[in-house]
Amino acid sequence: MPDLEKRSDYILEMKDISKFFFGNRALENVHIEIEYGEVHALVGENGAGKSTLMKILSGAYSKDSGEIILDGAPADIATPQDSQTLGISIIYQEFNLIRGMSVSENMFLGREPRTMFGTIDSKRRNEEARKWLDRVSVKFKPTDLVQDLSSAQAQFVAIAQALSKGAKLIIMDEPTASLTTKETETLFDLIRDLKSQGISIIFISHHLDEIFEICDRVTVLRDGLYVDTSKVSDIDKDSLIRMMVGRELSNEFPPRMALPGEPLLEVKDMSRQDVLSDIRFHLRKGEILGIYGLVGSGRTELVRALYGADRRDNGDIALGGAPVEIRSPHDGIKHGFGFLPEERKLQGVILGMSVANNVTLAAMDKITRYLMIDEREELKNTEHFVHSLNIKTPSAHTVVQTLSGGNQQKVVVAKCIFTDAEILIFDEPTRGIDVGAKYEIYVLMNELTKSGKSIIMISSDLPEIIGMSDRVLVMWEGRITGEFDRAKTPLSQEAIMKAAAGEVAA
Amino acid sequence: MANNLPTPGADEAGGIRGFWLSPKIQFYKPEIFAATAFLALLLFLSGYPKTSASFLSAENFLNVTRQVSMNAIIACGMTFAILMGGIDLSVGSVVAVSGMIAGDCMMRMGLPVPVSIIIALIGGSLFGVFNGAVAALTNVPPFIATLGTMSVGRGLSLLFRAGYAISDLPESFNRIGQGDVFGIPYATIILVLMIFFSWFLLHKTVFGRSVFALGWSKETLRLSGVSVKWVKMRIFTYVAFCSAIAGVIMTSRVGSAQPMAGSGWEMDAIAAVVIGGGNIAGGRATIIGTIIGALLLGFLGNGLNLMGVSPYLQIIFKGFVILAAVFARSGWSEKR
Numbered sequence: 124m125p126d127l128e129k130r131s132d133y134i135l136e137m138k139d140i141s142k143f144f145f146g147n148r149a150l151e152n153v154h155i156e157i158e159y160g161e162v163h164a165l166v167g168e169n170g171a172g173k174s175t176l177m178k179i180l181s182g183a184y185s186k187d188s189g190e191i192i193l194d195g196a197p198a199d200i201a202t203p204q205d206s207q208t209l210g211i212s213i214i215y216q217e218f219n220l221i222r223g224m225s226v227s228e229n230m231f232l233g234r235e236p237r238t239m240f241g242t243i244d245s246k247r248r249n250e251e252a253r254k255w256l257d258r259v260s261v262k263f264k265p266t267d268l269v270q271d272l273s274s275a276q277a278q279f280v281a282i283a284q285a286l287s288k289g290a291k292l293i294i295m296d297e298p299t300a301s302l303t304t305k306e307t308e309t310l311f312d313l314i315r316d317l318k319s320q321g322i323s324i325i326f327i328s329h330h331l332d333e334i335f336e337i338c339d340r341v342t343v344l345r346d347g348l349y350v351d352t353s354k355v356s357d358i359d360k361d362s363l364i365r366m367m368v369g370r371e372l373s374n375e376f377p378p379r380m381a382l383p384g385e386p387l388l389e390v391k392d393m394s395r396q397d398v399l400s401d402i403r404f405h406l407r408k409g410e411i412l413g414i415y416g417l418v419g420s421g422r423t424e425l426v427r428a429l430y431g432a433d434r435r436d437n438g439d440i441a442l443g444g445a446p447v448e449i450r451s452p453h454d455g456i457k458h459g460f461g462f463l464p465e466e467r468k469l470q471g472v473i474l475g476m477s478v479a480n481n482v483t484l485a486a487m488d489k490i491t492r493y494l495m496i497d498e499r500e501e502l503k504n505t506e507h508f509v510h511s512l513n514i515k516t517p518s519a520h521t522v523v524q525t526l527s528g529g530n531q532q533k534v535v536v537a538k539c540i541f542t543d544a545e546i547l548i549f550d551e552p553t554r555g556i557d558v559g560a561k562y563e564i565y566v567l568m569n570e571l572t573k574s575g576k577s578i579i580m581i582s583s584d585l586p587e588i589i590g591m592s593d594r595v596l597v598m599w600e601g602r603i604t605g606e607f608d609r610a611k612t613p614l615s616q617e618a619i620m621k622a623a624a625g626e627v628a629a
Numbered sequence: 630m631a632n633n634l635p636t637p638g639a640d641e642a643g644g645i646r647g648f649w650l651s652p653k654i655q656f657y658k659p660e661i662f663a664a665t666a667f668l669a670l671l672l673f674l675s676g677y678p679k680t681s682a683s684f685l686s687a688e689n690f691l692n693v694t695r696q697v698s699m700n701a702i703i704a705c706g707m708t709f710a711i712l713m714g715g716i717d718l719s720v721g722s723v724v725a726v727s728g729m730i731a732g733d734c735m736m737r738m739g740l741p742v743p744v745s746i747i748i749a750l751i752g753g754s755l756f757g758v759f760n761g762a763v764a765a766l767t768n769v770p771p772f773i774a775t776l777g778t779m780s781v782g783r784g785l786s787l788l789f790r791a792g793y794a795i796s797d798l799p800e801s802f803n804r805i806g807q808g809d810v811f812g813i814p815y816a817t818i819i820l821v822l823m824i825f826f827s828w829f830l831l832h833k834t835v836f837g838r839s840v841f842a843l844g845w846s847k848e849t850l851r852l853s854g855v856s857v858k859w860v861k862m863r864i865f866t867y868v869a870f871c872s873a874i875a876g877v878i879m880t881s882r883v884g885s886a887q888p889m890a891g892s893g894w895e896m897d898a899i900a901a902v903v904i905g906g907g908n909i910a911g912g913r914a915t916i917i918g919t920i921i922g923a924l925l926l927g928f929l930g931n932g933l934n935l936m937g938v939s940p941y942l943q944i945i946f947k948g949f950v951i952l953a954a955v956f957a958r959s960g961w962s963e964k965r
Contacts, residue, residue: 430852432852451854451856452853453854453856455854456853456854462852464848464852469846469848469849470846470848470849470852471849471852472846472849473842473845473849473850474845474846475841475912475913476841476842476845480838484842484849484850484853484855485852485854486854487839488835491834491835494834495829495833495834496833496834496835538853542854
């Protein structure tokens with residue numbers, strides 16, 4: 124219902140929004156203003172606070188402090204229902220649609236039109252759905268099953284659903300992540316159309332080109348803080364990148380002292396259809412090799428294939444010049460790889476097991492005598508790690524679930540070292556860990572390389588990559604698009620970010 | 630930021646709540662709860678005038694352990710299946726099949742008793758190999774896979790003699806289920822051995838650790854270099870092996886191989902595991918708890934018998950005991 128007399132210039136104002144998780148800053152005094160009928164980009168590195176801000180707006184999180192003003196009036200958003208009633212809709216990356224139901228069933232779930240007998244009036248539901256689907260100009264039928272649609276089509280259903288609920292502000296979180304170029308164009312046409320109908324859109328994307336193509340203004344967040352808002356026409360890509368990464372590197376990182384030795388690992392022609400193509404790189408003894416890339420760039424897939432966790436179509440792996448065969452994590456461990464996975468709680472530790480049981484999980488044979496686990500030997504080894512890695516735990520028998528994230532992560536590190544791994548693969552080693560524990564992990568990494576171990580570290584945190592790596596590989600769409608050696612030139616955030624956005628470094 | 634990950638075992642068992650307890654005691658909390666209930670039952674039965682005298686005899690106690698032995702042995706195996714987050718519904722059918730195999734070997738083929746028993750144990754275990762292979766190599770959930778083998782097993786045991794039992798088994802065979810040494814039933818001795826062996830397997834070996842880990846996170850276990858398929862194979866084979874042992878005891882106890890033996894026993898075995906603190910979602914179960922659960926059910930039946938409660942009422946009563954035991958531990962669902 125368009126107001127003839129606008130009460131404000133903005134459909135949405137979020138003022139001084141702060142949110143802390145267990146004392147860690149997710150957002151602090153962030154503000155954003157959205158005009159009527161504008162497409163507003165929200166950008167920042169992974170972990171900058173974009174998602175948190177949007178979750179507060181959609182009612183999934185509650186804010187610690189701050190104010191939300193919608194259509195000039197203060198809005199109280201406590202639940203997702205509240206935000207929907209106020210005309211805010213969020214289109215998630217993984218669409219909240221039930222795959223086994225039809226398009227119209229999904230669109231009117233929980234608010235189905237009824238017949239006079241109280242049963243669901245499917246005919247009217249399908250007609251209503253058709254009306255909204257026409258508005259987003261799609262061809263498929265309201266009776267089609269969602270599971271038969273492409274992800275682009277599913278996205279259009281989600282948008283049509285949002286419109287049918289009277290959305291005035293639509294949040295799109297990485298809407299193009301799973302779309303082809305052509306589908307992206309169709310989506311952009313729809314966005315322009317919605318804009319002309321006075322609907323505002325918050326557009327979150329890692330693809331900077333898209334922002335320059337479709338958005339009017341852009342707000343940049345960094346480390347949970349507001350950086351700047353600017354008209355897209357007033358800036359260029361380089362200045363946008365600078366705003367995103369502009370944090371100065373302070374002494375959050377211990378100095379790298381270890382000098383990498385001779386080449387240890389050599390990977391050639393590694394590929395996997397649609398995921399990895401023609402990967403080649405090497406790793407030297409005592410080196411920290413950083414791998415940077417945006418979500419979906421194939422960095423995790425690369426190390427998982429190397430470790431034997433995922434299959435690969437091709438790829439020669441050689442250790443010290445001798446080719447090795449790695450087809451399973453068991454092979455990986457046998458050849459001296461240790462893997463600290465991305466999802467600590469789901470892939471790294473067994474939450475219900477004690478510290479000791481977790482530490483020895485990947486090398487139980489080492490402590491087995493006559494078919495029986497030697498618990499004293501286990502305890503002795505675990506206590507050694509608790510001491511040397513400074514794991515803060517009441518005892519070696521404590522269940523890992525009760526430890527903090529940083530200490531859980533150290534347990535995973537201990538697990539890797541206990542297998543006698545020479546090459547440690549750390550996938551997001553400091554994700555979800557507080558600052559102090561992060562520093563301890565960095566110190567630990569330095570010590571490990573000093574003792575001759577080599578580390579491959581994946582991180583979404585650019586300063587971390589630059590602060591810790593001797594050499595950096597950058598990936599984009601399953602390919603290596605850049606290699607930067609600190610010994611040759613100082614690592615530059617802008618250059619790495621460019622390579623991560625797909626611009627192949629010269 | 631996803632701090633509320635699903636944590637199997639934690640919700641129902643209450644294993645992570647209560648920091649005032651040492652980790653070891655915390656871990657055994659549900660077992661301690663079940664043991665308390667069990668002791669309360671024993672105290673009641675020995676104090677209640679109507680049951681006291683007959684209940685408090687050594688003969689009665691040994692008799693109950695003989696009756697309980699079959700369910701308790703199966704429940705030992707079931708503990709592994711439930712711990713990994715699975716289930717095995719085919720145990721009752723395996724009881725019947727292994728009994729029929731033993732009977733057929735002795736009576737039709739005229740094989741010696743020990744050889745017949747070994748063949749019966751192998752034959753029963755093969756069901757577990759099949760269940761394990763389905764669990765390891767396909768995406769068919771264990772519930773469905775073992776539902777299938779449950780039907781196959783039952784059909785096979787009926788097929789042996791066109792639905793008839795195999796009777797007049799050799800006296801030396803019947804001694805396993807009926808006889809005793811120094812007053813202690815052979816069945817009880819086998820039970821004690823199987824408890825110890827299962828406990829050793831679950832709590833002291835690499836295999837047992839892997840089963841536990843599998844119940845929490847298959848991916849963590851796999852990334853730790855353990856073959857998840859091989860672990861699953863062994864779990865289901867062990868469950869079937871336990872069931873086959875129970876089948877041999879059952880057959881010798883009644884002195885005849887019955888094609889309908891063991892029907893419905895899967896429920897008793899599952900009940901023993903959950904009363905003893907096992908979480909049906911996986912990640913939590915212990916042999917000690919399971920045995921307490923099986924004994925609780927056994928002595929409950931014994932007590933009700935001594936009180937002269939009708940067997941039909943007993944079944945209803947048993948159902949409520951299972952519900953109450955798990956409810957007392959897990960509580961109400963969260964209100965939203």
